[in-house]
Amino acid sequence: MLPPQKLTSKQTFGLLVSICLSNKKMNQSSHPPIQADTRGVRRVEFRALGTPCAIQFRLEDENKSLQFLNDALGWLSRFEAKFSRFRSDSLVSQINREAGKNWVRVDTEMSEMLDTAERLYRLTEAILDPTMLPMLQVWDWKKLHTQLPSDAEISHAKSLVGWDKVERKTGKVMLPIAGMGLDFGGFGKEFAVDQLVQIARQFGIKDALIDLGRDVYGLGGNGLHPFWHVGLEDGINPGNCWGGVAVSDFALCTSGDYARRFEHQGKRYGHIIDPRTGWPVANGMRAASVCAPSCLQAGIYSTAIFVMGRKDGLAFASCAPGLDASAQDDCGIERTSGFVKRQVQAA
Structure with missing residues (x-):
């Protein structure tokens, strides 16, 4: 999750609207x-x-x-x-602070979130790893990068990553190595x-x-149509849409590196890290969009497609029932037949 604005008892997220x-x-x-x-x-x-x-x-x-x-x-x-x-008083921050030292008591909600994290880790064959925090910190896309992380820094970060390292018992969790850390940003918005x-x-x-944050679920329609029209941003020409989807009673999520990234010596480095290499994804992918029965499912599959690449990613997604996808890389856009059927030109 990205840094939140501070709340007061009379505010909700420094909203453009203010709900007391x-x-x-x-x-x-x-x-x-x-x-x-x-x-x-x-x-x-x-x-x-x-x-x-x-x-x-x-x-x-x-x-x-x-x-x-x-x-x-x-x-x-x-x-x-x-x-x-990003909140020092959060339960996940407490777990991270105690890495390598102590067990932390967790409530039912955190236990369920940890169960979800493990399930997604297994489903994506470790592509979605909630222990990726050390790698995210090494590759912080918001920093001014005058030089890239060293091989030693990347290797050290990789040694701290791996869901299988996490220790759990009833009502408790522990990160056994100092420096380990949990980050639910890979699926938190979709879960919400x-x-x-x-x-x-x-x-x-x-x-x-x-x-x-553009992870959406549409119920019914917008009053004019029996659906909600959601644009698909062009990963090569950000700010423009290459198409749209008629969203009704399903979710639509897009993963891409066109919004959160940095450039170093003319090369683009996105915020999506491949845990297998410890480096930002560099397979030519620009964006992957998925329609699915739940936002959680749409989000994890769009990320998996982006990391795996167009061919392998779409093949992986084709095994999931009720799921349609598109993948955009430097060579173009490929869509499943079901994704094409869900598209609309205007609303």
């Missing part, structure tokens, strides 16, 4: 500036998990709409407070999207678009 929270109760004297259009779509924009986010939904009842936002943004605030490594979708459903919302 007090524990789980909404301050009824405060009315969040919800944008609404003629189709009855309500929209709020904010920052969370270090990235621009938005929630759009259709719900006639004003009070119910406010309560939905209160519950959704409150859940997201608590999620970030517990699982962000799925949880917000569940909250929307609990409120009886049938039409919604949950967007956390």
Whole structure:
């Protein structure tokens, strides 16, 4: 997860909208500036998990709409407070500080997150490794890189990475080597999207678009169409879209190196690291997009495709039922037949 803005008890993520929270109760004297259009779509924009986010939904009842936002943004605030490594008071930061020293007690939510991390690690054959933090720190794309990390630095970071090193027992976890660290950024936003979708459903919302940093899930449609139109950014020409997808009752995630990267001596180094080499992915890939039943599934497969490369990645994704994908590299764009069917030209 990326660095969050600091919260107060009366703010949610320094939002472009301001939702007042007090524990789980909404301050009824405060009315969040919800944008609404003629189709009855309500929209709020904010920052969370270090990235621009938005929630759009259709719900006639004003009070119910406010309560939905209160519950959704409150859940997201608590999620970030517990699982962000950028917050020194988070549980994951406590686990990282105790690496090589002590066992740390974990609650049910953290245990479930660790279970999810292990499942994704096995599924992707170690491509998605939640212990990648040492490598991410070596290759911090936000720093000014006057020189690349040395082979020794990369080798040392690799020695600290590997989910199989993590020790667990009932209600406790330990990172056995000093310098190890957990980072749930590889699937945290996607996990959160799925949880917000569940909250929307609990409120009886049938039409919604949950967007956390371009990891999206669409429920129903936007009032004009029986779907939500989501653009596909061109990895070679960022800021432009090469197509769009009609998203309805499924998730769409894109992994790419066109937004978070640095250049050194004319060569591009993206933020997605291949744990097998310890280096940023350098296989010619620019972007990979996946449509899947859940945002978590869409996110992990888009990352896997990006790391594996167009041919191997799409072959890997083809084994998953209900999943459609596209892969863009320096040579062009390849799409599964199902992905083509999901595309639209305009909304």
